[in-house]
Each structure stands twice: as structure tokens, then as C-alpha cells.
């Protein structure tokens with residue numbers, strides 16, 4: 001049985017009401033529930049924080065436990081060398097996911113500074129991006 005850590009970054013706690021035309025109406029709680037169902041019988045720990053440091057602390061906390069990571073770092077995707085370094089330091093296979101197609105939006109969203117520390121990126125499929133990310137991660141972990 002694999003251990004999967006799912007990390008949601010800033011403002012993703014607002015899903016359901018945050019810019020629904022972009023992000024949909026599914027709440028974070030519903031997404032976490034869906035991931036748990038899809039991942040069964042594998043074990044899942046989910047975490048959301050609006051703080052960069054808290055995300056880094058969580059990565060350290062699960063680094064002895066997790067076999068794989070799914071991360072939607074929100075806007076930190078585009079700015080946080082600290083989260084990228086923490087992912088590299090954890091040395092656990094990670095998949096970057098986004099609800100929206102970050103490549104079809106504002107210019108600043110096209111750059112992911114965490115991408116080099118991840119296996120790959122899935123973007124643009126709404127909450128389904130998480131499920132696709134999980135599938136890719138489990139396939140990789142084997």
C-alpha cells in the first residue's frame with residue numbers, strides 16, 4: 001500500500017466560491033474526498049495552507065512517510081524557489097497539478113519554478129487534474 005501526500009497551496013481553501021467560472025464549484029473538501037476514493041486502498045494525507053513555510057514544514061513532516069506527492073502550489077508555483085528546494089530535498093516522486101490550464105492564462109502563470117522538482121505537470125482539467133495526477137503517480141510508483 002502506498003502513502004500519498006496531497007498538498008494544496010494558497011487560496012485553494014476557497015474553492016467552491018473562488019472565481020467559479022475559472023476554478024469550478026467543487027470544494028476542496030469534495031476534491032480531497034474524491035482523491036481518497038480514487039486512491040483506495042492506498043493511504044492519503046491531505047494538507048492545505050496559505051503559507052509557504054507551512055507547506056515546507058508539511059513536506060518535511062511527510063518525507064519519512066510519503067511514497068508520492070501531488071502538489072497544487074497555487075500561486076507559489078510561479079514564485080517559490082523555497083518549495084522547489086523542499087521538494088528536491090524530500091526526494092519523493094511528485095506530480096504538479098493545476099485546475100486551470102496555466103499555459104492559456106496570464107504570462108506569469110506559464111512559468112512553474114517547482115516543475116524541475118516534479119515528475120510532470122497536469123493542468124487544465126478542473127478537479128479531475130488531481131485524479132489524473134494520482135493515476136500518473138501510482139503508475140510511476142508501481
Ligand code: DQA
Pocket residue numbers: 010011012072073074075076077097098099100101102109
Ligand atoms: C492554480 C493556478 C495558479 O496560477 C493560481 O495562482 C492558483 C490555482 C490552478 O490550480 O489552476 O491559485 O494553481
